[in-house]
Structure formats: C-alpha cells, structure tokens
Amino acid sequence: MKEQTIQLNLSPERKPKPQSEELGFGKIFTDHMFIMDYTEGQGWHDPRIVPYQPISLDPACMIFHYGQTVFEGLKAYLTEDNRVLLFRPQKNFERLNRSNERLCIPPVDEEFALEALKQLISVEKDWIPNAEGTSLYIRPFIISTEPFLGVAPSSRYKFMIILSPVGAYYKEGIHPxxxxxxxxxxxxxxxxxxxxxxxxxxxxxxxxxxxxxxxxxxxxxxxxxxxxxxxxxxxxxxxxxxxxxxxxxxxxxxxxxxxxxxxxxxxxxxxxxxxxxxxxxxxxxxxxxxxxxxxxxxxxxxxxxxxxxxxxxxxxxxxxxxxxxxxxxxxxxxxxxxxxxxNGKEQDPFNWTVEVEQYAATK
Missing domain, CATH: 3.20.10.10 (D-amino Acid Aminotransferase, subunit A, domain 2)
Structure with missing residues (x-):
C-alpha cells in the first residue's frame, strides 16, 4: 500500500487503570483502538487511532451472515527498566495474511500494520501491567462490512486492533x-x-x-x-x-x-x-x-x-x-x-523481541 499517515484522535478522558489482582483475561480494554478501512478499488485507507468505542454496522454486513473474518493474538510486555517489548510480532502479521488468503480477504501491509501497532501501544503504554505473569494482550482482527446477502467475498472490510491488560489465561497458571x-x-x-x-x-x-x-x-x-x-x-x-x-x-x-x-x-x-x-x-x-x-x-x-x-x-x-x-x-x-x-529478563539470542519506541506525537 502507498505510504499513509496514521491520524490521531486521542480521548480527552482516560479510564482508571485496573489493579493487577483485578485482571482476568480479555475483559478490560484500553482507552484507544486502531481502525483502517478497505474499499474495493481504493484499497486500505484512512488509518487512525481513535477512542475505544462501539462500532456501527449495517445488519446486512457480510460478517454477520457468512463469517468472513480473521484475527490474531500477541502481547506487549513492560521490562524492569520501563521498555516495551513485543514478541515476534512479524510472525503474527505474516500469519494474518495467510489467514486473509484462505478467507479471500485483501492482504494488509505487514510493515505498516506493525507500525500502527507500535503507535497504538505508544499511546497506551500506561496500560501495560508490570506484575508477574501479566501483559498487554493485543487483538488485531479484520471483519467484512459490505451490506450484501449474496455469498461472495466482501468488497469492504475493517482492520482493527484493540488492547487488553491481562493476567493468566488459565486460573491454574503454570500448574498442570x-x-x-x-x-x-x-x-x-x-x-x-x-x-x-x-x-x-x-x-x-x-x-x-x-x-x-x-x-x-x-x-x-x-x-x-x-x-x-x-x-x-x-x-x-x-x-x-x-x-x-x-x-x-x-x-x-x-x-x-x-x-x-x-x-x-x-x-x-x-x-x-x-x-x-x-x-x-x-x-x-x-x-x-x-x-x-x-x-x-x-x-x-x-x-x-x-x-x-x-x-x-x-x-x-x-x-x-x-x-x-x-x-x-x-x-x-x-x-x-x-x-x-x-519481559527482558533473559538474553534474546534469536532476536525475537521488538522494542516499541515512544512516539513524540503520542506522549
């Protein structure tokens, strides 16, 4: 895709941050989210970071009827020296595009998607928990949004990224x-x-x-x-x-x-x-x-x-x-x-982690 600027529309009000003991998995969401739209003939366009909010969709949107959607899951971690690390995020966006191919969804630019994620996390850095076993869960996903009841690939899509501070996925933790x-x-x-x-x-x-x-x-x-x-x-x-x-x-x-x-x-x-x-x-x-x-x-x-x-x-x-x-x-x-x-406590001989820099415009 051609180079695009991510528009920022930051919320003037911020939600209180949860205590680490309040964290479950996927129930609490941060103040902002990323959205980008796809229109056939135009491609992916209008990338933006906006306040977390409900989205409005036509009841005939194809996602509701034919399930044309893909998603990913990855995490951001806060190190002891206050750096933010992602774990192999390129792999997730590569897999997102493999899923896109199978579901007849237009591919996203993987480098741009990672850049968008970094900017969003830069905005939401204060949401990353630092207690043992906690992290910021990242959910990129794409849904088909064309209002049409014919069985065919959609001509419109939304690509979104939402964030959720989380604790352990299973209550058992590392126990069997x-x-x-x-x-x-x-x-x-x-x-x-x-x-x-x-x-x-x-x-x-x-x-x-x-x-x-x-x-x-x-x-x-x-x-x-x-x-x-x-x-x-x-x-x-x-x-x-x-x-x-x-x-x-x-x-x-x-x-x-x-x-x-x-x-x-x-x-x-x-x-x-x-x-x-x-x-x-x-x-x-x-x-x-x-x-x-x-x-x-x-x-x-x-x-x-x-x-x-x-x-x-x-x-x-x-x-x-x-x-x-x-x-x-x-x-x-x-x-x-x-x-x-x-979480940056051990050496990374495979160069798996990617550090998220703080963007000046998001401070």
Missing part, C-alpha cells in the same frame, strides 16, 4: 491442567480452515468445551477429523509430548494452526540439543507410552498461556496421570525462558 480427549466432535479437517485463524474454528469448538467443563476438565484434546485417531491441537493451543526422551508435536497437516509459540518452542529445544520431532502422532501411541511408563511430559503452547502443562488426560473413560500430575522440567524451562525473553 486436566484435558478431555474429544472423540465425537472435530475442530477442523485438511482443506478446511483449520490452518487459518478465523472465528468459525472457535465457534465450532464450543460444544466440546462445554462438555469438558461439565466433566471438570479445563480443555479438549482434538483428534483428526477423518479417522479420529491422530492428535492435532489442545483447545486453541498446539501440543507437545515427551515420550521416552523424545519431544513430539503433531506435524502441520493443513488443519493445524501454526503457532508462533510452537515455532519458538521447537527452535529453543533444538538450541538445547534436545530431540524434537514433528510427525503424525496417534492417541493410541500416547496410551501405550503411558502404560509402559514412557510418557514423561505433555504441555500446550500458545500466546495466551505460553506453556500450559497437562497433568491428566481422559480418553475413552481411561485416565492417564502424567508426571504424577506435576509440571515437568521441560515445560518449566520453556516457560521460564520464553517469558524471560518476553
């Missing part, structure tokens, strides 16, 4: 969670939208999650959509298992979302000379490893929770208690290292 293996419902199939970050994938997961909640389990372990034999994701996270010293994660197959944290974990494990493999992984293999005492650890990886250890699996009424229900050493080390890099 209980997972129900889902054998009836499926999250996605190859050729579908599983490798895109789009709303429908999450809506279709709610029924299985509701059942898991009712049984006292925190999340669902998804199996493949064809044979219901092979492991894909855990909840909305990628998943890893340590089996007899080897760390295994399901290979990307067209229905699994490629996580930024997943990629980071694989790079870290390789840098530590630990055996890590991406391959097809059957639930029966996990059961056999458990029975033989070779299932040593399991954990999910994702932006929201970073690392979420798995302490128990329930599959076909058979319970598998992993590592005596405690957090394993690999999960602990990964969590400590990644969060340490994110």
């Amino acid at each position: 969670v209980k997972i129900l293996v889902e054998s009836e419902f499926v999250r996605a199939v190859a050729g579908g939208t599983g490798e895109a970050k789009t709303a429908g994938n999450y809506a279709s997961s709610l029924k299985a999650q509701e059942i898991a909640d009712g049984k006292g389990y925190t999340q669902v372990l998804w199996l493949d959509g064809l044979e219901k034999k092979y492991i894909e994701e855990v909840g909305s996270m990628n998943v890893f298992f340590k089996i007899n010293g080897e760390i295994v994660t399901p290979a990307l197959n067209g229905s699994i979302l490629e996580g930024v944290t997943r990629n980071s974990v694989i790079e870290l494990l390789k840098s530590w000379d630990l055996p890590v493999t991406e391959r097809r992984l059957a639930m029966e293999e996990i059961r056999e490893a458990y029975k033989s005492g070779q299932l040593e650890e399991a954990f999910g990886t994702g932006t929201a929770a970073v690392i979420s250890p798995i302490g128990e699996l329930l599959w076909n009424d058979e319970k598998m208690i992993i590592n005596e229900g405690t957090t394993g050493p690999i999960a602990k080390k990964l969590y400590s290292t990644i969060t340490g890099i994110q």
